[in-house]
Structures are given as C-alpha cells and as structure tokens.
Amino acid sequence: MLEKGKISPRQSGELLFITVFATSILIVPAVTTSIAAQDAWLAILLSTLPGFFLLGVLSWLGGKHPGQTLFQYAETILGKWPGKLFGLLYVWIMLQTAATTTRQFSDYLSTAFMPLTPLSVFTLSLIFLSVVAVISGLEVIARMNEFIILLVVAFLMLVMVLALPNWEPANLLPVLAHGLVPVLRASATPAVFMGEVLVAAVLLPYTTRPQRTFAAGAAALLSAAFLLAAGVVAAIAIFGPALVSVFRFPLHMFVRTINIGDILTRFEVIVMVTWVAGVFIKLSVFLYCASLGLAQVLGLRQYRPVVFPLGILVAVFCFLFFENIVEITEGIKSVAPKVYAIYYLVLPLLLVIITVVREKIFGHKFQAKRQ
Amino acid sequence: MIILLALLLAALFLIAIVETAPLVRQKHWPELAAFLFLWGLSSFLAVAQFVGVNLPNSMRFFEKILP
Amino acid sequence: MTNAFSLLRKIIRPRSTRPAAPQTDNEAAAKKPENVDSTILKERLALIKNRLGESNDVVIREFSTGSTEVKMAVLFIDGLANKQLINDAIIKPLLSTTIVNHYPEKLTAKNAFDLVKNNIVFYSEISTAPDLTQALKMVLSGDTDLFIDGEQKVLVFGTRAWEKRTPAEPETEAAVRGSREGFTETMRINTSLLRRRIKHENLRFETMKAGRRTVTDVNLVYISDIVNQRTLEEVRRRIAAIDTDAILESGYIEEYIEDYPFSIFPQIEHTERVDKAAAAVIEGRILIMTDNTPFMLIVPTTFFQYISAAEDYYERPYIALFLRFLRLFVLNIALFLPAAYVAVVTFHQEMLPTPLLLSIAATREGIPFPVVAEALVMEGTFEVLREAGVRLPKTVGQAVSIVGGLVIGDAAIRAGLVSPAMVIIVATTAISTFAIPAYNAAVSIRLLRFPLIFLAGIMGLYGLICGLILILIHLAGLQSFGVPYLSPLVHGTFSDVVKTFTRPPWWLFVRRPHMLGLQQSRRQATNTFSRKPEGSTRELTHDATGEKRQNQPGGENDS
C-alpha cells in the first residue's frame, strides 16, 4: 500500500469540510449574490445536492471495492488501460483545482493586503508548504487540520457575531422574489465547490471505518454549506445584495465593517491568516490526492517522488490558466460548472452504470477482498 | 531576471537531487523514472512559463469545447 | 581526596562483561592474555593489581586465619565501601581466634568458603561471584570481595556506602505546595523515594545497563499491570541498543532513544520531582531512572505535558484550569509576540488602533534600524543577558541583570537606538518564556522565535502563518513512543482533551489517559464523591431539632 497511515472518520469529515469551505467562502458570496440576489443562501443550500449525490456514489463504489481508491477501482471496473486513462483525467482535474485554489487565494492576498508583492511569492510559498505536508503523509495533514479547522471556524463565527450590530435583516427580503430560476442558476457555482467532496474517493480507503465516512462527509458538507450560507446571509444583511455582488471579496469587506467600541476592530488580517491555514489544508488535500492517484495509476511503490513535480506543475498552472482575476471569477461562473459537472456527476455515474451493467448483465462480482 | 532564472533552475535541480538520491539508494527504478519524467516536464513548463513562452491554456480548450 | 576519587571511580568503571564487544582502546588490545581462572591467591592479587593499576583508592588486605592459616584477602574501594563495616563485620570475626575456633569443623582451605559464608561473617548481604571478573565488577560498584586461596568463587559483601546527597528540594521545579523531596544522584535513594510513594506490589524496577565504560545503571520503573507492554518493550529495545562508552546523564539516554533526533522539540520529559515521577508511573507512563543524576525521564511524552506543573494537581481545580490556560497563552506569547509585533508594525499598520499607531510611530521616529533588525538584535541581547545571568554565581547574576536590563535598556532608549515599544515587547516575551514550566520546551520556543521574526519581517503575518504551518507540520508528524506528540488534541478522546486543558477534580478523574493504550484504564469507581452526608449538614453537629447535642457524650460526632 502506498499510504500506511489511517485517519478516523471524524478526521476525514474535517478534511472534507475544510476542502469544501476554505476557498468557497472567498469566491462564492459575490458570484451567487450577483445571480440570486438576496436568495443566495438558498442557492448555496441547494448546491449541496450534487455534493450528496457524489458522496453517495463514491461511498457505494468504495463499499464495493474496500481498500481501494477511485484510481484503483476505476481500473477494476473499466479494465486496465481505460481505467488508467480515467484515473489520469481525475489527476488532471485535481491538479487544476489545486491550481485554481492557489490562484484564487493568492489573488485575494494580493488584492486585499499586499498589492506590491509578486503573486509568485504567495503561490510558491503556499505550494511549498503543501508539498512538505503531503510528503509527511495523510495522517499529518489530518492532524494539522484538527487545529486549523478550529481556527477557521472559530474566527468566522466570531466575525459574524461581532458584525451583528451592522445587520439590516430587511436586506434579506423578499424571499424568492424572482422565483426559483435565478436561485437554481446561482447554485451552479457553489456546486463546483460542494463537489470537491470528490476527494472522499481517495480518503475513503484510508479511513478506519469506511462505512462511517458517508455520514462524516455528509455532516461536513452540510456544515460547510450552512456556514457558507451564514456568511452570505451576514454579508447580504450588512451590505444588501447589490453591494455584495459589486465586491470582489465580500467577506473581507464585511470584516472591515466591524467596529465594536473602537477596540474590537480592524482584524481582517487575522481572518486572512486563518484562511491561509484553511487554504493550505485544501491545497494539501488536493495535491495529496493527485499525487497518490498518479502513483497508483503509474503503479509506483511510493507516491513521494511525484509530489514535488506535481507541486511545480500546480505552480505553473496557476499562472498559465488565468491571465487576471476576472478570468477566475467569470470562469467559475460560466465554464467551471460545466467542466466540473462532467467530473463530479457524469464520470462517477458512468462508473456506477458500468458496474451495474457488468454485475447484472455479465454477472461479474466486484466484491473484492479486503487488502 | 537572469538571477531569478538562475535561482529557479537552482531550486529545480536541488529538488531533483534531493528526490533522486534516496530513490537511487533504494533502487526504486520505476519511481525514479516517473520522477524524472514528471520533473523534466514540470521544469520545462516552469522555465518556459518564466521565460515567457506562450503555452497552450487548457482553460481555453474547455471554453471552446463546452457550449 | 579519596572522596573525589571514589566519585570518579563510581562513575567510570571498566566494562568487561562483553568480551565480543569491539575494543576501542589500544591499551586493552595490548594486554597479554591473563589467567583469570587461577585460584592461587597471589596470582589473583597480582592480576587484580594489574587490572586496576596503581590506584590509591584500591585497598587490598591480605591475612590468614584459622589454625590451618588459610590465606584470604579482602578487596574494596576506599570511599565506595563502608570501611567501618568491613572492619567490624568481616575482618574482625575472621581474625578472631575465638570465633573461628568456636566451630567444631576446623577452618581449612577446603571448607573455608562455606564456613566463612554461613557461619563466621556477621553480614546480611552476601552473594557469591563465580569468577574474578564478576567479582571485580562488583567491587567497582562499592562491594567488598573476599578471596580465599584455592577457591574459584568469590564472596561478595554488599558494602556500598559512599558519600551521597540527601534528598533536597528540586531547584528547577519548585512548587509552592507539594512534596519538597527531589531525586538525588544515588539510584538506591531514588528507588526508595518512589517505593515509599507507591507501595503496590506491582511496582517494578527493572535494571538495565548502558555505557561501555561507565556501566551506568538504568532502571525502568513502571507498574506491571497498568503499563502498555508494547511501549515497555520498545523502551527496553531502545535502551538495550545504546552502544556508547559513557552515559553520564539522562540527557544522553534521551538523545539515544527519542523518536526524532533532529526535532527541535523535546520528545521526552524529565523531572526532578519525586511526586511528579510517581504520578507519571501511576498514570501508566514509564520512568527511566539513570544512576548519578537526579533527572528522571518520562516516556511517552506529549506536547501538552509542558503546560502542566505538579502543583496543578494539589491546588483547587479552578486554579489549575486558570493556570493551564495562562500557560497556553504564555506559550503563544513567547513564540509569537515579537514576530507579530514586527509583522504588524512593518506590514499591517491598519491593525493597530489609531492612538497606538501614533504612539508607536512617534517612538520609532529617529530609530536608525528597521523593526526587524531591532527585534532580532534586542532578542539576541536578551538571550545573551539571560545566558550570562545563568552561568554566573547568584550574587553576580543579579548585577548582570541590573546592568543589562536597566542600564543598557534605559541608555539604549535614551540614545534613540531602540524604541521603548520594542523593549516592552522583548521584556514581555522574556517573562513569558520563564512562565513555561518546562525548561527544555521553553528553550525550543526561544529558538523558534528567531526564524519567525525573520519570516514576519519578510512577509508580515502571512510569513508568520507560513512559519506556524511549517512548525505545525513538524509537530503533527512527531511521535513519542507511538503516541502522537500533539495528543490528545489530534488523537485522543474527548475526556483526554478535557483532562489536558483542565484539571478535573480528583473524584472525577475516573480514567487514565486513553491515548497511552494502557492495560487498565479505570483508576477509580465512577463517582467517589460521597462526602456529603445524607440530609442536612447540620446533623453532624446538631440534632434534627436544631438543639446542640449537649447531653450526649462528646466524640461520637466529631469527624
């Protein structure tokens, strides 16, 4: 086995949570609010549905192939070479997601805090940290995450509570003024992030009680969606939907409004710092999944050698994929949902269909022995 | 610019040295091959990106093929 | 003089048990083969003189006794053995004709050994060494050998009695409340101190030896029906694997057996306090006692043990809770404060409240160095001052702190070389460092401060968090004897977490730490808090009617 460590279901749930939550809180509020206005929170809650679907599919497949990751059972189901191609597709999307994540966050840092610092400083340092973490193994990432998740969630909660005096709840009304259509349209973007529970396909076999992972993942997804929705609700209540969709990073603006007695104020930097930690975990998870997947596709005995090159690739993609911040946000609005729909919905469904067809029609048995 | 390029190359080679040494010691040849291939690819891309060569952007590709 | 020799002797002993061990010294290799098995006393004594050399603390007393004039010799090391006892209990009866001739059998060369052992000598602790080598080893530990001409076996008397320190209050881990006894350098005293506290039959002292030349006794102390056997096995394996010439302090052992030798964090806790060691043993940890040092090692160790002090368990739980959080806070201050100050003042001035910003800016006016340099220099200066103060005698040390802290600090501020704000920051950090109970953990933190200041100076809080993440990656990867270093926060159960960050009342301390994987986790019944009497508390002193019990004979309710 490539990975000897084991994580608990709780840890894997926490990893899924941070994976979904870390960057979505940056990007999603503005994008969803620009389409669904004050109903953005509803769009976010709706967007968990594809996430649940994916999680269900992955758990089902994982249950059929205990001890195997997506990359391994793809080969079992599809055959050796198609399976490897399939695996490479997923390695690709994971690298792409890692690159997008890094770029989004670096752009945020650059826009809001250090406009003069070259972007490469942020991307390279983040990727470097992730590479070190990935080399240290899944257990280490999961343990770190137990600290970092506390930090991220606690600070977000704190910020939302402190901003309460600035709320104007009337901004959230009327509910569903324009019907359900804009809400559905707006839920496409958060769905891209909710679909990131895809990494459960890799974490599942390394969890101590795999059958519990669905519950943990579902809890993670739900809590991420609720927190995200709470963030959006807070932003809308403070700024009104029109202003939120104007902002590039509404949560950042939102933290800036906090002023309690001239003392509890000006802590957007601290919030930024906690987000760095969250994004670092997310990046590590994706880099880990990509590295492990690639190692499994190539049939290597250890995944460590591919981590560094993949890290460099992520750095290259960071600069290659996006010219500017507009491409990122517009891409996430229009192109990304379609691309990710293929990876998160179509391809997993394909695996399920082929499994069912082979089992029911050709009488294969996929109940593999536990490794 | 030249200094930065030199630094980049130095970093890339340092990574290569650090990673290959244990692989050679353990005689993990497939891993070594995979590493060298990936390392070559990513280093090439990184240097090309740094020098300013226009590389194909897969995002554009997605934008084209998707409705 | 002899005292000093004996101490040295006690520490450095030739190791001859391992014939297969590679001889590192050329003198040993140059020796010609000896007839170790010779039973002729003269030859033996010559051999001994040859082995031990002309050391003046080696005492050999030859005599012959009995009507058959059996030749004997007593060998001991002056200073390690109790001379008085040897005179009174060994030599005197052997030379006294009334005693020797009192027995019906005559003392001859043949029966001398048994007769001396069983009848003549007035001594409680007698053992038999099969050969000369063994006997010599025991002499070097302070025992006394009795050689009898023509006898292969050697009588060994346990006469170990060297100058020892009495248990004193440990200086490094002082506590307001709690036992004042600390370990000493003598293993036997230490074992007795522990045995006095834990009188259970399952307390084990398992002896191992380490160090080729020092042949240091290393005791593993544990309670056999609590300890995690796999951890114990691992500790045994690691100590047995130590192959070095000298173990002079437990720090040597610590470095030989810790999991990650290059880590900056101490992975094995040490203590001088007997009560703390006893608590660790009862909790299921393993105590590693090393001879000649009062510092005992405790394994496995987790990071958060460094925020607890022995006193937490003696004072009221609220105090302990408060102190633990205070220490946690102080730990963060000690690690981050200067770096955070540098980051905020050079990168994130928006974080400061305006009046504070203005006053810092005002004091920074005209300071020639950037804040990073100022911070690094000031922290460096502080480290120098601290080091100077530690090494000097106490009286001079105070002078150093006055000159360093007050004179230089004040002069530097007046001369406009450093800003007062920086002095405040450095002083706060310094004090915080001293508030961390464990010295070795505090040192790691002090070391980490510098790279963090550096990172903060380059990239502000972003750099600081990058540094923090690096530290966290390292910490999360660490293990101490199979227990993750960050336990129980990353690995343990909820109750472990609670027990680490608070100190529950003793009657709620139902289970031992889960993370250690012990044989028996329950330490008491679920709730032993039953001191509250049934009904009203007044009943203890008064009748139910409320009247004072006067007519009843006193004493019944006095409790």
Add this chain to the structure above:
Amino acid sequence: MTARRICAVILIIFLLLLIPGCWDQREIEQLAIVRAIAVDYLPGRKAPYLVTMVVLRPADLAGGESGGGSGGGSQPLQLFSGVGASIDLAITQITTALSRRVYLSHAELVLVGEELARTGITPVLDFIIRYPEIRNSVYLMFVPGRAQQVLPVPERLEEAVVSEMLGLLKNAEQIPFSDPQRAFEFMRVLLRYGQEPFLAIMQATPPLEATLPELQQVKESAGGRQNGGQGEGGGQGTSPGGGQQEEEKVLTVAGTAAFKNDKLVGIMDARETRGYLWFTGNVRNAVIAVHDPGQPEAVISMLVTRAQTKITPVVKGDKVSFRVEVDTEGDISSQNTTTNLNTPEILRKLNSAIAGAVKVEMEQALQKMQSLETDLVGFGAILGRKEPKLFGKLHKKWPRFFRTLEVDITVKANIRRTGQQGNVPAGYH
C-alpha cells in the same frame, strides 16, 4: 532522510524570498498617517478633483504641547492638497510634495464638498471600495461649500481637528439632528431600489457669539479689553483682531444632505432632519417642546427615550399609500409653567400635544423630501419587500410616484415619567 530533505527545501525557499526583497514592507515611522480626506470638485477644469488630506505628525504628538507654533492652533497635523482627473491621481500629485508614504488605512473621515456632491459622488465610493487601504467603515460627510474649508478650523475640546470631528460625529449619533453615515451604509442604501441615500452635514459656522447681535457687543468689548491688555498699539491691534473674529468658526454637525442616486438634490435643516429621523425610529435624546395645555404662553418639554416606527404599505388596486405609526415614550424634562402634572388628564393632553408636534415635524420633513423627489425613508424599498411584483412595475418611476405619495401618519406619545420632580410647588410663583 525527511529532515535533510526539509532542510534543503527550506534553504531554497529562503533564497527565493531573500533575493527579491520585501515588497509591501513599510516602516511605521515612514508613513504619512492620513486621518481625514476632503474631496472637492472644481468644475471647468481638466483635473477637477481636489483632494486635501489631513496628515498627522506623530513626532509632534509625542512631544506633547511643543508641537504648536504655527497659527495659534497647536495642531500636530498638516494639510496636503492635490488636484487630478480622479481621486487617486490627485493623491499621486500630493505624494510629490510628501516626504513620506501616504497611508490611508487610518483615515476615518471622508468629507465631500458640495460641488462634488452635485456632480455625483460615485468616484469617491469607487475609491473607497477599490483602494485596498481605505476602509469601508469610514464616515462619509457632506460639507456645504468646499469640503477643504472645514479642515483648518481650530479644534476646541480635542487635541486635533480630526479628533474633534470624530467626537462630533460620535456625539451626533446620540442626538437627533443628523445621522452620520459610514461609507458602507451609504452605499447599501444607494444600491437599494426605492430608497435614496443621504449624508450628515458638517460645516464651519460662526459661533453663537458672533451671530447674536446682543452677544456681539459684549464680545467686542471683551476682545477690546483683551487687546488693550496685550498690545500697546491699540489702533493697529483692533483691526486685525476684528478680522480674526470674523474668521472665527466652529464645527457643527447638523442637518442632512439628501441625495438622489449619487447626486445631491437638497439640504434638510436640523429640524427637518429630526422629522425624517422619526420615520426611521432613530430618535434618541430628542427634546420635544409643546405649549402647556393649561398655560399656553410657556412650554413643557419631553425627552424622548424610546421611539418605534412602523411603516406599512396599503395597496388598494393600483393605488399605493403608506401608513406610518410612531410610538414614542419619554420623560418630562422641563416645565416653565405651574400646571400640576400629577393629574392624568393633563398628561393625556400633553401626550396628544406632543404627538401633534411630532406629526407636524414629520409631515414637514416628508413634504421636503417629496418636493426634492428623494425617498430617504425607503417607502419604495418597504413596498418592494412586501409587494415585489407591484414594485417591480413601479420602481423605474418611483421618484415621481413618491412626489405625490399619500402617507398617513399617526403618532402615539406616552409620557412615562416626570423626572425627579412631580409637581411644581406653589411657592415658586
């Protein structure tokens, strides 16, 4: 193995970071800490935006009183002005005359001049959102005339004029004559359909001593005496002294500048502002004076301690009207009459008198708003929340619709307490 690897890589990262240096680093003592910005529009110029920044000199603050010296006011702050085709261009121009780096994170006040407000303050808002340093929680204030002019006004209670201004704002939030807006509050109203934004007015006005004719004489004689005491050349001394007195101004925060979209359309005075504030229920510490029902020549006043306003749209077919219900409570704060307040009927009468006064105030404010066609209260927004479909049809022409909007105001006043005094003792009169 891992340790060696990590060491090597840390080395790389440090090298990478060290060579290019520190980019966003700025030493704290090299900052020009801007506390307030005044933005004006100079029409007819190519570079119309005039930006004046109030920069603090920390060295002076540290030195305490020694910082003074220039022009009577001992202020450790300096004014820097620049013009440009946009606000940031104007700031760029300022930097050419500045020995330090402009630092805007601690700006707490943006003053908008009248001319700029008339041409539209979007550029200011854009600057506030886009510029990374400036915060969206800065106070946005309107200044009649040129905004720059209020900056040199000498402070009176605080140590610097910006602190004085901020103090005024903080205080203004407690009294019902203006409602200082933070930038994000202004923007969220600006972007809301069916509501128009407003700003509080800050202006430099001559002090009361200068305006009241009776006081004028007293003041002059006092000034004359002072002059006589100070300088020997009385003839020379009087005329500059008189000139100074003409220039003497104090800062006030009162009144509201009403906007339509981002443009100024009119100004409501302090009284009208209070009338408007009744609509928002944001009236605290207001003192309402009414004629005593028993002795109409003198007044009794009530201190408002609580006010609650409920606005409900009434839709009848195509006709939209609004019902405004104000419920207020308060204590008697003064009485210049001898009426016995210990009778419930008197209190009832007083209640209705106060309610009437409030209603009149509100109606006047509403009339003013309607005449300006600017819906500061947000009737449209309220309608939009209740009847989104109907408002969807209306919102394009809402300002004109608002002009003739029917609003039914009912006020309920309740005097709960009469202060420490129950009744005026007969012996007083």
